Amino acid sequence: MRIVFIGPPGAGKGTQAVRLAEYLEVPHLSTGEILREAQAQRTALGDIASQYINDGRLVPDEIIVRVVAQRIEQPDCDQGCLFDGFPRTLPQAESLDALLAAQQQQPLDLVLNLTVDEEELIRRLVQRGRVDDHLAAIQERLAEFRSLTQPVLEYYQSRGLLHNIEGSGTPDAVAGRIRTIVDPILQSRSS
Numbered sequence: 734m735r736i737v738f739i740g741p742p743g744a745g746k747g748t749q750a751v752r753l754a755e756y757l758e759v760p761h762l763s764t765g766e767i768l769r770e771a772q773a774q775r776t777a778l779g780d781i782a783s784q785y786i787n788d789g790r791l792v793p794d795e796i797i798v799r800v801v802a803q804r805i806e807q808p809d810c811d812q813g814c815l816f817d818g819f820p821r822t823l824p825q826a827e828s829l830d831a832l833l834a835a836q837q838q839q840p841l842d843l844v845l846n847l848t849v850d851e852e853e854l855i856r857r858l859v860q861r862g863r864v865d866d867h868l869a870a871i872q873e874r875l876a877e878f879r880s881l882t883q884p885v886l887e888y889y890q891s892r893g894l895l896h897n898i899e900g901s902g903t904p905d906a907v908a909g910r911i912r913t914i915v916d917p918i919l920q921s922r923s924s
């Protein structure tokens with residue numbers, strides 16, 4: 734399966750994508766993690782990413798699309814993968830469609846949008862304390878989500894792929910809600 738996780742910063746995309754990837758036995762592809770790894774290794778990609786991430790701004794589309802294109806070419810993505818934090822702009826969504834059509838001839842199955850109220854998001858992130866979890870960067874990430882990622886939700890809604898998942902409650906409760914969407918699809922494919 735090819736599933737996109739969307740949601741504002743702190744909504745639980747990573748937490749839920751890790752669990753679902755294990756359940757579905759497909760790789761978890763987090764663009765945020767790829768960029769943080771590149772920063773840690775001090776690669777050219779990491780140096781560019783640092784100009785954006787720490788202030789909570791999005792990395793330019795062409796850079797991110799190149800990163801994803803290289804990753805999904807790997808053979809472990811042949812049977813599917815979970816996209817966490819990508820796409821988050823309309824040009825990224827259009828590029829993903831083109832990549833999946835060209836490289837794998839497999840469209841997306843589902844888009845899961847995790848919703849959590851803003852107070853709770855800020856509380857989670859401040860508590861976690863990553864380098865981009867200071868208040869100014871969190872506000873910037875939320876603003877980027879509203880202006881650039883919201884249109885991506887409409888794009889997928891119009892194709893009938895979007896499912897909104899209530900992201901508050903325990904991680905187990907959220908995972909259960911996700912399974913109620915994913916399991917019927919799995920069952921329909923195995924019968």
Ligand code: AP5
Pocket residue numbers: 740741742743744745746747748749764765766768785786787789790791792793794797817818819820821825857858861865874900901902903904907
């Ligand atoms: P990215 O790493 O994707 O960060 P984000 O979208 O801001 O979201 P987070 O990873 O902080 O939150 P999450 O939704 O994964 O929640 P998590 O499970 O961690 O991107 C970082 C940066 O990289 C961007 O700002 C941008 O600069 C760049 N970037 C990445 N992708 C890009 C792209 N496509 N285009 C351009 N730039 C890009 O949970 C958060 C916290 O809450 C954790 O501590 C967790 O333990 C806790 N938690 C999770 N679930 C629950 C729950 N149910 N109850 C209580 N606590 C919970």
Ligand code: MG
Pocket residue numbers: 746747748763765817818
């Ligand atoms: Mg994450």
